[in-house]
Amino acid sequence: MAYRKTPAEIRRLEAARERLVACATAVVADVGWSQASVTAVADSAGIAAGSVYQHFPSKAALAVEVFRRAAGREVDVLGDVLSGPGDPVERLARGIEVFARRALENRGLAYALLAAPAEPAVGAERLDFRRRYRALFAEVVREGMAAGLLPAQDGEITAAALTGAIGEVLVDPLGAPEEDATGALLAELTAMALRCAGAPAASA
Numbered sequence: 506m507a508y509r510k511t512p513a514e515i516r517r518l519e520a521a522r523e524r525l526v527a528c529a530t531a532v533v534a535d536v537g538w539s540q541a542s543v544t545a546v547a548d549s550a551g552i553a554a555g556s557v558y559q560h561f562p563s564k565a566a567l568a569v570e571v572f573r574r575a576a577g578r579e580v581d582v583l584g585d586v587l588s589g590p591g592d593p594v595e596r597l598a599r600g601i602e603v604f605a606r607r608a609l610e611n612r613g614l615a616y617a618l619l620a621a622p623a624e625p626a627v628g629a630e631r632l633d634f635r636r637r638y639r640a641l642f643a644e645v646v647r648e649g650m651a652a653g654l655l656p657a658q659d660g661e662i663t664a665a666a667l668t669g670a671i672g673e674v675l676v677d678p679l680g681a682p683e684e685d686a687t688g689a690l691l692a693e694l695t696a697m698a699l700r701c702a703g704a705p706a707a708s709a
Contacts, residue, residue, distance in 0.1 A: 522560045525550050529571045534614035538568060538623040565626040572627050576618050576634045579607065580641070587641050593649035594704050600645070601671060601698045602691050608675055609687050616679040619672050635672075639664040646702055656703040667698055 510518070528550040532541045543564050547554040561567040586600040608615035617623075623631070642664035649655035674694050678686075 518560070521552075525552075525557065525560055525567070526570055526574060529567055530575055530614065533568075533571055533617050534611065537613075537617055537621045538627060539621075541568070543567075565624055568624065569626050569630055572618065572623075572630045572634075575614060576630070579604065579618070580634060580637050582607065583638065584641050587645045592654060593645050593652055594654045594699065594702075597642070597645050597649065597702060597704075598695050598699055600641075601667075601695050605671065605675060605691055605694055606687070608679060609690070612679045615675070619679065620676045635668055638668045642667045649702065649704075654704070658703060663702055666701055670701065671698065 525546065529541065529546045532546050532549050536545070543557050544554045546567065547557050550557075557567065561570065583600050583604050586603050587596050589596060589599075591599065608619070618631070618634075639661070643660040646655060646658070646660040646663050650657060650660070671694065674690075674697070678690060
């Protein structure tokens with residue numbers, strides 16, 4: 506008869522896996538993907554390096570899980586803001602500000618998610634999540650057009666431009682020491698994004 510894990514064992518393994526992902530996320534935020542070795546993650550979690558492979562078949566699999574969870578949280582937050590109260594232009598502005606502010610408050614992890622060199626498996630995830638961001642922006646742009654608040658345009662192209670521009674604007678600040686220019690950066694980034702979508706000057 507094949508051995509079956511008890512409920513207690515399953516809970517213990519799930520808890521250990523969750524702790525491993527949390528530790529790996531902290532290591533990636535601190536040193537980036539390239540330096541987040543299995544040994545470094547294991548040391549952070551207080552386990553032997555070999556124990557990592559009880560939960561993930563490879564470093565790449567662990568990295569993908571870290572990326573999916575961290576990026577997934579940001580997509581969820583952005584989606585909640587973009588579908589929240591206010592007209593489409595207000596929601597677009599608020600969504601961009603919230604996304605950028607969250608990135609600047611956790612610079613190491615945000616840089617890892619947006620731009621840090623990573624292995625191909627993480628790069629593929631990054632492309633997939635960029636599509637998810639684009640879909641969210643495209644929807645609110647279409648709502649803005651339907652409400653007469655934004656001019657006629659190809660919402661998909663505008664969304665792609667917003668996704669790329671926001672990431673590009675944030676890359677250098679995320680890689681630099683923290684400074685007190687966050688407010689000005691957020692204001693400029695939001696205004697740029699609204700101009701890109703064609704919002705009236707008063708809104709921008």
